[in-house]
Amino acid sequence: MTTGVAEAGSRAPLPDISPKPVPFIERASVVVFVLAPIAGVAAAVPFFWGWGLGWTDVAIFALLYPFNALGITVGYHRLFTHGGFKAKRWVRIALAILGGQAWQGSVVFWVADHRRHHKYADQEGDPHSPWAYGPGVWGLTKGLFHAHMGWLFRKERTSRTKYAPDLLNDPDLRFMGRNDVYVLIAASTLLVPMGLGALLTWSWHGAVTALFWAGLLRVFAGDHITFSINSICHVFGKEDFKTRDHSRNVWWLAIPSFGESWHNLHHADPTCARHGVLKGQIDISARVIWLMEKAGWVWDVRWPDPQRLAARRANP
Incomplete structure (x- = not known):
């Protein structure tokens, strides 16, 4: 993880956070930053199709991607970080796994970092x-890399005892946060698609291609989407609700992020279990929480409160 904002003694001061239009050149740099890696992977698909990639790999990817995405959005984020609802023990354990x-770290470390981010x-x-390096094309480019993945290489760690004492007091989460246990959980990310590929094709070739496309590439895609919430959704988009920061809504990330890119409302009302609260804002994670509530697996869900939302509207 690289140096955090707290060490920004030589950096440009943070810009005024009042809403202002982002210049086109800065918007363009953001689009290139996000889409270039995805375009590179997409370009490799037709090249490898029929040899290193087939329908079995695509099917395994499509099957497994939502589970890990929901583990982050519903589990790590809305349940463990913000307490947007309460859940049965087996649900908590399943979401933590x-x-x-x-591959975004153990639940205790993830929650500590995210709570510090909100503070x-x-x-x-x-x-x-x-915005750690200030505005402008160069400052924003450096800042985007820092927010997207550079910060993961910083030397210091966010204090777990300060920001996640409740998780440390939970025996199940503390156990899953142990290095040896987390390594096993992380390894299963690759072993599961590899096993499915071997069973479905009954070949080592199928196992290896599934390992790559439905294992490593699935991790790449999921992490890149999550990191985009940290970077893109704090640079440009629409502000529907008043906040003290740069959080914005980015509609084109809503479906791949399972509703996390309705980031402006989330910063306006962090404990709300639904982030896409306005008309047309699709929030897959919230729908999954709703289904679990109907099944009796979760309860005390903090659904949007109309009065609280009205008080936070930027432009009612």
Whole structure:
């Protein structure tokens, strides 16, 4: 993880966080930054089709991707970080395992970093603000890399005892946060698709291609989408609700992020279990929570409160 915003002694001061249009050149740099890696992977698909990629790999990818995405969005984020609802023990354990398979760290570390992010959003102390190096094309480019993945290489770690004491007091989560246990959870991310590929094709070739496309590539895609919430959704988009930071809504990330890119409402009302609260804002994670509530697996869900939302509207 690289140096955090708290160490930004020589960096440009954080810009005014009042809503302002982002210049076109800065918007263009953001699009290139996000889409270039995805375009590179997409370009490889026709080249490898029929030899290193087949329908079995695509099917396994499509089957497994939602589980790990929900492990992050519903589990790590809305349940463990913000307490948007309460869940049965087996649901908590399952979500913690699925989130761990996304290769974004153990639940305790993830939650500590995210709570710190909310405490200092886009100010000194935020571990991954894209505004850490100031505005402008060069400052924003450096800031985007920092917010997207550079911060993961910083030397210091967010204090778990300060930001996630409740998780450390949970025996199940503390156990899954152990290095040896987390390594097993992370390994299952590759072993499961590899096993499915071997069983479905009854060949080592099928096992290896599934390992790559439905294992490693699935992790790449999921992590890149999550990191985009840290970077893209704090640079440009629409502000429907008043916040003290740069959080914005980015509609074109809504489906791949399972509703996490309705980021502006999330920062306006962090404990709300639904982020896409306005008409047309699809929030897959919220729908999954709703289904689990109907099944009796979760309860005390913090659904949007109309009065609280009205008080936070930027432009009613």
